[in-house]
Amino acid sequence: MKVECIGDMLKVNDKLYPCTVSLAMDLVGGKWKTVILYHLMDGPKRYSELLKDMQTVTEMTLSLQLKQLEQDGLILRKVFGDKPPVKVVYSLTAFGKTFVPALEAILAWGNLIAGQQGEFL
Structure with missing residues (x-):
């Protein structure tokens, strides 16, 4: 199993993410x-x-x-x-x-x- 799929959700600093890609894009995404x-x-x-x-x-x-x-x-x-x-x-x-x-x-x-x-x- 891939690391980003270990659980249903990922929690970082009281925010929930469906996967590690969502976490990364929250931090550096956008224009x-x-x-x-x-x-x-x-x-x-x-x-x-x-x-x-x-x-x-x-x-x-x-x-x-x-x-x-x-x-x-x-x-x-x-x-x-x-x-x-x-x-x-x-x-x-x-x-x-x-x-x-x-x-x-x-x-x-x-x-x-x-x-x-x-x-x-």
């Missing part, structure tokens, strides 16, 4: 979470840097996705300074870094598709 993790893969970045790197994301969406990734323990939000303007830096946690091999596989697959069917503008 922007994986892209954010990709941009943090090489090191910490400030909010404005992420916004610049992800030109089509709205500020509200980026803020919401960052909060969710922080809540799920994939990224760390570090604030420098007490008084505005404060400096806020985001980075991958040790748990977030465990996603890097999957992220590299997604990147390789995306590069393959781009090379076969796309063109960079």
Whole structure:
């Protein structure tokens, strides 16, 4: 029997999932979470840097996705300074870094598709 099928349901942090794929997609699924993790893969970045790197994301969406990734323990939000303007830096946690091999596989697959069917503008 496969690991993801050992029981009827999987419980993680008081949330129920029908399988481990559902758990993984809850953590990194959607349009922007994986892209954010990709941009943090090489090191910490400030909010404005992420916004610049992800030109089509709205500020509200980026803020919401960052909060969710922080809540799920994939990224760390570090604030420098007490008084505005404060400096806020985001980075991958040790748990977030465990996603890097999957992220590299997604990147390789995306590069393959781009090379076969796309063109960079």
